[in-house]
């Protein structure tokens with residue numbers, strides 16, 4: 030066995046024993062790269078995800094809803110920060126990670142490339158999109174990489190309010206006027222399939238899955254999690270008195286799970302590749318925010334440096 | 350961001366408990382790190398006190414030397430109370 034092989038074996042043994050890997054431990058280069066890609070994409074998704082919801086803050090129907098939405102969007106900013114920090118422990122700088130987003134090299138979740146057309150979309154996002162995110166994120170709390178797992182524990186604690194506020198919005202609309210109910214149904218119709226797409230390609234098409242499972246970065250396959258999503262959301266939709274836009278959805282007694290229709294994979298890949306309804310707009314908004322914030326970052330730094338100099342010279346006069 | 354140093358954040362969740370590491374963030378200086386840590390790490394009353402330390406000031410033990418570092422404690426069972434054999438009729442000690 031070469032030295033690298035024996036290191037790799039020891040690494041895998043630790044993983045198999047459910048030990049956590051910490052930043053300064055030896056790890057295979059591919060493990061590091063895989064995590065940098067996944068954690069940074071995850072962070073970008075939290076940050077870009079603020080855009081479609083931020084769109085409705087000023088138009089929330091009342092103060093209660095507005096407070097909830099602001100708090101949720103602020104949480105998403107926090108999630109992005111926890112994750113960027115976790116990503117940096119792998120030896121990549123914040124600048125580099127942001128650069129990858131701004132130049133379009135890094136991806137973020139495609140769901141945020143869909144527009145928020147009505148207030149009901151805010152309900153649908155909290156309920157469906159955060160619901161899907163929770164299903165993805167809960168197993169990540171046991172991810173083999175310590176800093177990622179710890180960030181996920183914080184994130185998951187905060188997510189359940191997101192989903193509940195979304196569902197409450199849907200419930201209110203569903204029990205409102207016929208127009209409001211119709212608006213809620215329309216939001217479900219537009220968000221349901223993209224939400225299912227959040228779990229990624231079918232297992233048979235998923236390229237990184239096997240290795241990520243072996244490394245315990247991932248605990249469940251895309252299709253397993255998607256099935257959980259359908260089983261979780263269907264009864265919740267029934268309580269709303271609304272329907273999912275899938276005529277094939279029905280309980281399968283034998284499997285103890287819902288059958289459901291096929292995702293439009295052409296749409297999935299076209300949004301991933303950049304041709305979704307809002308890809309350009311989202312990226313442009315991020316770049317603009319970053320560039321227009323440059324003077325704030327510069328000013329804060331100049332101030333800090335000035336304070337530092339002042340402190341140093343105060344020290345000198347005291348000594349003299 | 351390039352020049353904003355990285356700070357490690359420690360929170361005391363309530364008086365009587367020690368500060369505990371919760372994560373890190375970038376800030377122009379320590380004061381800003383505290384302000385930002387409040388917004389990032391204590392939005393739900395997770396802390397009553399914050400410590401920030403610039404990451405570069407932390408010296409860590411080397412994981413590659415963890416065997417020589419921590420294994421010596423492994424075979425010292427006599428440091429634990431159960432190592433000492435006492436009669437059954439002794440009800441409390």
Ligand SMILES: [Fe+2]
Nearest residue numbers: 075104105108
């Ligand atoms: Fe989030």
Ligand SMILES: [Fe+2]
Nearest residue numbers: 105159188191
């Ligand atoms: Fe969320």
